[in-house]
Amino acid sequence: xxxxxxxxxxxxxxxxxxxxxxxxxxxxxxxxxxxxxxxxxxxxxxxxxxxxxxxxxxxxxxxxxxxxxxxxxxxxxxxxxxxxxxxxxxxxxxxxxxxxxxxxxxxxxxxxxxxxxxxxxxxxxxxxxxxxxxxxxxxxxxxxxxxxxxxxxxxxxxxxxxxxxxxxxxxxxxxxxxxxxxxxxxxxxxxxxxxxxxxxxxxxxxxxxxxxxxxxxxxxxxxxxxxxxxxxxxxxxxxxxxxxxxxxxxxxxxxxxxxxxxxxxxxxxxxxxxxxxxxxxxxxxxxxxxxxxxxxxxxxxxxxxxxxxxxxxxxxxxxxxxxxxxxxxxxxx
Numbered sequence: 072x073x074x075x076x077x078x079x080x081x082x083x084x085x086x087x088x089x090x091x092x093x094x095x096x097x098x099x100x101x102x103x104x105x106x107x108x109x110x111x112x113x114x115x116x117x118x119x120x121x122x123x124x125x126x127x128x129x130x131x132x133x134x135x136x137x138x139x140x141x142x143x144x145x146x147x148x149x150x151x152x153x154x155x156x157x158x159x160x161x162x163x164x165x166x167x168x169x170x171x172x173x174x175x176x177x178x179x180x181x182x183x184x185x186x187x188x189x190x191x192x193x194x195x196x197x198x199x200x201x202x203x204x205x206x207x208x209x210x211x212x213x214x215x216x217x218x219x220x221x222x223x224x225x226x227x228x229x230x231x232x233x234x235x236x237x238x239x240x241x242x243x244x245x246x247x248x249x250x251x252x253x254x255x256x257x258x259x260x261x262x263x264x265x266x267x268x269x270x271x272x273x274x275x276x277x278x279x280x281x282x283x284x285x286x287x288x289x290x291x292x293x294x295x296x297x298x299x300x301x302x303x304x305x306x307x308x309x310x311x312x313x314x315x316x317x318x319x320x321x322x323x324x325x326x327x328x329x330x331x332x333x334x335x336x337x338x339x340x341x342x343x344x345x346x347x348x349x350x351x352x353x354x355x356x357x358x359x360x361x362x363x364x365x366x367x368x369x370x371x372x373x374x375x376x377x378x379x380x381x382x383x384x385x386x387x388x389x390x391x392x393x394x395x396x397x398x399x400x401x402x403x404x
Contacts, residue, residue: 074202075147075175076100082198082206083108085171088142093158095147097122113137115239115295118320132318134220134237134295136161141170148176148185154239154296155185157223163192164217173198174207182207224303229274230254232281235303236272237296241337243272249335250274252396253369259390259400261365262286263330268322268352269337273301279333280310289326291319293337293348322352322359331365332356346374353379360403368399 123130176182193209236243270290336349380387384401391398
């Protein structure tokens with residue numbers, strides 16, 4: 072079990088009624104709550120959502136607070152302080168006054184910083200500190216009015232594209248270096264049905280759509296905020312008719328018979344580094360491509376993706392090597 076969930080169970084006497092666990096990890100927490108607690112999950116991670124549902128739990132996959140009513144919430148602190156600010160505001164605008172709000176998180180994951188953000192909604196108290204984690208509590212004593220999601224969007228311009236990014240989405244405030252290295256090579260991508268794996272705020276997807284009005288773009292991501300950001304980016308740039316949004320747990324959920332897969336693949340999950348998703352992309356991308364379909368990846372120079380791609384495609388060309396990033400290309404035979 073995740074150590075944060077263990078800390079929650081250590082303080083289970085504080086929980087009662089309808090409790091919403093926000094951004095909770097995939098583990099057995101819900102099944103260990105007991106009959107006096109009706110636990111549900113709100114997550115923006117599609118893999119966690121699917122896992123919770125498969126375990127028989129009630130899970131909401133969305134960017135917005137669920138429409139049901141809850142007595143208490145337990146927030147597992149996200150990496151992004153901007154995302155936590157949004158979540159706390161959503162919670163405060165939906166819960167009744169004097170409702171209990173709990174925060175739990177790892178010390179190295181910013182729980183003490185998060186506790187300071189919690190102070191805006193009531194007097195805070197540290198309930199526990201164990202397993203390198205902390206749990207904090209407040210009782211809601213401020214009234215805030217609901218704000219539309221659009222009010223949380225940050226925008227910036229890349230080339231002639233207006234990017235719309237929500238809190239917590241990769242490169243929310245500016246174009247990241249890896250994508251900047253990749254963009255000049257997108258003119259070489261085959262036209263047709265394309266997939267942007269790990270679409271983020273939709274920069275690559277929208278760029279490909281504007282390159283050719285006949286392109287159909289599948290924007291794939293595990294994160295609900297990324298998918299919504301991409302939707303907003305396409306709408307802002309008036310190319311929504313070319314977009315197909317897909318929540319995925321990995322490349323295995325991608326459509327078949329693609330002309331190309333393009334990716335600035337993710338390798339962070341929360342505060343931790345994970346390469347499994349990106350490595351699986353390199354190993355399985357070919358099975359989702361048409362004959363002569365292409366794989367385009369930009370990745371940190373130190374990541375040895377080229378050898379994984381060569382094992383599957385028989386070749387891998389380095390199109391660029393600059394600013395610490397490589398652009399890799401392979402063609403399915």
